Amino acid sequence: MLWDLIDIIRDNWLLLLIGQYPNGPLGGFAATLILSTLSIALAFPISILIAFARLSKNPLLLWPSTILVYVARGVPLLMLILWVYFMVPLLIGANVPGFVTMLVTLVIYEGAFLSEVVRGGIVALGRGQMETARALGHSYFGAMLYVILPQALYNVMPSILSQFVSAIKETTLGYVINVPELTFAANQISNQLLTKPFQVFFILAIIYFLVCWTLTRLALTLERRIARKRAGMPGIPLSLNPQSQTAEL
Amino acid sequence: MTQETPTERAAPMIKFSNVNKNYGEYRALVDINAEVARGEVVVVCGPSGSGKSTLIRTVNRLEEIHSGTITFDGRSVHGKMSGSELNHLRSRVGFVFQSFNLFPHLSALENVTLSPVKVNGMKQELAREKAMMLLDRVGLSSKAKAYPAQLSGGQQQRVAIARALAMEPPAMLFDEPTSALDPEMVGEVLAVMRNLAAEGMTMMCVTHEMGFAREVADRVWFMDAGQILETAEPSTFFSAPQHARAQRFLSDLRH
Numbered sequence: 001m002l003w004d005l006i007d008i009i010r011d012n013w014l015l016l017l018i019g020q021y022p023n024g025p026l027g028g029f030a031a032t033l034i035l036s037t038l039s040i041a042l043a044f045p046i047s048i049l050i051a052f053a054r055l056s057k058n059p060l061l062l063w064p065s066t067i068l069v070y071v072a073r074g075v076p077l078l079m080l081i082l083w084v085y086f087m088v089p090l091l092i093g094a095n096v097p098g099f100v101t102m103l104v105t106l107v108i109y110e111g112a113f114l115s116e117v118v119r120g121g122i123v124a125l126g127r128g129q130m131e132t133a134r135a136l137g138h139s140y141f142g143a144m145l146y147v148i149l150p151q152a153l154y155n156v157m158p159s160i161l162s163q164f165v166s167a168i169k170e171t172t173l174g175y176v177i178n179v180p181e182l183t184f185a186a187n188q189i190s191n192q193l194l195t196k197p198f199q200v201f202f203i204l205a206i207i208y209f210l211v212c213w214t215l216t217r218l219a220l221t222l223e224r225r226i227a228r229k230r231a232g233m234p235g236i237p238l239s240l241n242p243q244s245q246t247a248e249l
Numbered sequence: 250m251t252q253e254t255p256t257e258r259a260a261p262m263i264k265f266s267n268v269n270k271n272y273g274e275y276r277a278l279v280d281i282n283a284e285v286a287r288g289e290v291v292v293v294c295g296p297s298g299s300g301k302s303t304l305i306r307t308v309n310r311l312e313e314i315h316s317g318t319i320t321f322d323g324r325s326v327h328g329k330m331s332g333s334e335l336n337h338l339r340s341r342v343g344f345v346f347q348s349f350n351l352f353p354h355l356s357a358l359e360n361v362t363l364s365p366v367k368v369n370g371m372k373q374e375l376a377r378e379k380a381m382m383l384l385d386r387v388g389l390s391s392k393a394k395a396y397p398a399q400l401s402g403g404q405q406q407r408v409a410i411a412r413a414l415a416m417e418p419p420a421m422l423f424d425e426p427t428s429a430l431d432p433e434m435v436g437e438v439l440a441v442m443r444n445l446a447a448e449g450m451t452m453m454c455v456t457h458e459m460g461f462a463r464e465v466a467d468r469v470w471f472m473d474a475g476q477i478l479e480t481a482e483p484s485t486f487f488s489a490p491q492h493a494r495a496q497r498f499l500s501d502l503r504h
Binding site for chain 1: 309333336337341348350352353354364368369398412413416
């Protein structure tokens, strides 16, 4: 069993790492990482705009953004992927690579989730900070830019990192529309070997676990550091802060 | 409501005319008519829920009113105006909150320089220079680099006063500036306010510090149930309050 695992990794590590690149599209773990990083990076600024719209009193901003968030959060991601997969070619009249389809879907999906994280961070600051900034003469957006967002986004950094962990796990669904990411690569290997699916998917699970677990630990450390800084006591030991918003894996 | 033209120097700094405000059925402000003259220090006192904070918050339009007019430095506050006009007006009203509300992600110095730079477009170096002078004035130049979480409540409130002063407001409003402080820190904040008053700053303070009112105020406004029941010089107000409600309030304070 152990020898099987070592053999499989030794023979296929490059496929797991970068897919068939340079002879085919970039895939494997590299594609997973690029897909999840890019999706969060693009979803992040969008999520701030959605959060603004959700906090707005203007119904033209409030309603569409609220519907978007509720739909994205109320529908399985797989459903959303299939929608984008079949709808976008119809809308733009051209075929779209699976990677792009997956990226667009993840950006919408992560954008909706992150917008609630960002909105929560803004609301959690309370009215006092906004009111004070306005009393000093800042415009609404000036107050957001210089006073509210620097605090809110800093405070929700652990949640954003947690969302990144989710995004990594969600890229596996790209498999159903043939996006050559890590799970896809593992399946290729399994198909070649025919008799060792358990070993192959065990390796796959371990890779995902190691990456996500590391990032979750990082989010926890970050969260404690922020809590400490917020309390204004840089020297307090970690163990004295039992409250934690990020679930352990 | 029409925009009033800036009036001559003798005109009051803040003027309330027939101001009313309701929260549904509840009348928060009832027919307020009062003036704060230039250079005057007015202390607004009265029992909790009497509308003191609501009144002071209408001056820079943190609260809307339902009828009447309020002018600040000759300009109508609640008239029709664009967002940027309102921002400009607010930038000229120094406001100090009960809960300090320092920006926790900025150092004391940055708290003071942020608005002059971002709102008034002041050069960063000049703003820093000015901020250091202001921090010195409130006795905190040594804490310029400290973050709010590293300061005591009294120190935070003094930074908040310096922050408001950095906008060079013609008048300062204080909304219970010492109510959230531990007793031993009240004195340092009142001392800063006392200095400001001595320098001729126009001030309107909601406060329960009757010693401060007695010593520093030019006039005391006594409020109850959304009305100003009595305005008097502190010596008169504290020795011979006219209104029965004021008499009861003062005797309650003594017990």
